Amino acid sequence: MAAFGRWKAQRLARQDCSRRGALDERVAGVVRLLNGRAPFCTTSSCSGRLVLAEGGAALSAGIPKRRCRWLLVAHEPCGCADVMAALENATGNVVFKFEPFVLHVLCQELQDAQLLHSVAIESGFKNSGITVGRGGKIMMAVRSAHCLEVPLTHMGKLMVSEEYIEFLVHVANQKMEENATRIDRFYKHLEAALEAAGGVSSSPSTDTGQVHAVYVRRRKRKTAREQDVLPSPEGHNEELEPGDDPEGSLDIFAGITL
C-alpha cells in the first residue's frame, strides 16, 4: 500500500510538468476526481475522437505500423468540409473512425478496480475490464463498443459520395455528443460511488493510511496483500496522441496494422 502511494506521488509530480491543460475539460474532471483518491492513479486517456487514418497504398500483409498516418484528428464535432479537405491528401486506404472515451486507471487493490468497473458498466462503457499483471499491477480500462469504422478510399480513390461523407459526419457527431453525455454520467456515478465508499482524499505528494469504515468492510472480505506496482510504461497521463493506440491495432485492411 505504501509502495503504491509513493509510486503514485512520483507519477503525479511528473505530470505537473507535462502537458497539463491538454485534457478535455470533461476528462480532466474525471482524472482529478480519481487522482484525488489514494487508491487510484490515472495513466492515459482519450476523451473520444474522430479520426481519418490512412494505411499503405499496397494492399498486402505485414505492412508495418509506421506506414500508417493520420490525416485528421478531432476531439470535437467536425464538419464535412474538414473531412473532404483532409481526404484530398489521401493516396492509399483511408478509414474514418469514431473512437469513444478511453481511460486507464491503476488501482491499489482489486476492490478499488471493482468499484471503478461497476461505475464504468453502469455508465454505458460496457467493454471495460480489469487487467492484473504478473507483478500484481491492477489496471482498470474504461472502454466502450460505441464506435464507427468506415473504409472510405481504396488506393487513393474515394469510394463514397460527398453526400455520404456529410451523412457520416452527422452520425459521428451524434456519437461524439452521446460520448460526452456518457462521460458526464461516468463522472456523476463515480463521484457518488466514491462518496458512498468513503474513500480517502490525498494530495499527490502524501501517502495515507486512513481508511473509511466502508472500505475497511470491503477489504475484510478480501485478503489484503502487499502490492509491488511498477511504473506504467504508458507514460504521462495525457491525451493519447495520433499513433498512440495502446488498445488495438488499426486494421484498415487485413495485413495493414499500426
Added chain:
Amino acid sequence: MAAFGRWKAQRLARQDCSRRGALDERVAGVVRLLNGRAPFCTTSSCSGRLVLAEGGAALSAGIPKRRCRWLLVAHEPCGCADVMAALENATGNVVFKFEPFVLHVLCQELQDAQLLHSVAIESGFKNSGITVGRGGKIMMAVRSAHCLEVPLTHMGKLMVSEEYIEFLVHVANQKMEENATRIDRFYKHLEAALEAAGGVSSSPSTDTGQVHAVYVRRRKRKTAREQDVLPSPEGHNEELEPGDDPEGSLDIFAGITL
C-alpha cells in the same frame, strides 16, 4: 474451489442437451480445450460475424432495444449479392457491422483469468479484460477492437453505391479471415500455456483438487481464497444469436439502442 467444480459440472451437463454442434469448429475447439480444464468454464461465444442491423425509421433518442432487427447475419465470408438482397428489406437506418471473436470464460481463481488474459493479448485480442463480480465470480472476456461499423441507409434510403457495398464486403471478408487466423493463434497459444502451466484435466462431472507444481508456485504468490461463484446469467455456452449483445449496445445512431 469445490463449489466452482460442482457448478461447472451442472452447466456442462445442461450444455450436452443444448445446441451442441452449433458452434463454429474453430471456436468449438477452444471451448473444448478450456472446459477440459478444471479452472475454466466457458459461458458464451461468437466466432465472429458480419451483420446488417436496422434501427427505427425515426431518428430520435430512446428507441427501445426491441425496435432493432437483423437483416443479415453471416459467420462466414459473404457476397455483395447477399447484402444487396438483405438491403431490399430496409425501411430505416441500417448499419453494416463486422464483429470479431468474443468469448466469455468463468475462471476459478484470478491467476487462471490472468493466464487466459495473457494468451488473449498475445493472440491479438487487445480489448480483453477481467471482471470480478461482487460475489467473487471471475470472468475473462476475450475481445478485439478489430471491427467495422458502417452506416448504410438513412430512413430506408441507401446512401452508398453497389460498388461501395462490393468494396465493403471485400474488406469485411478479409477481416473475417484475419479473425479466423487469430482464433487459430489463440488456440495454439492457449494449448501451449496450459501445457506449460500443467493444469488439470477433468471430466465435467468430477471435481478435482490435484494441482500441478507450476500452479502451486503461482498460487503461492497470491493469497488463496474461497470463491462463491454464482451461475452465470448468460445462459448456455453457445453462439450468441442475433439480438444477443451482452457486451455493448448497438448504437446505429445516437439514441437508438438495442
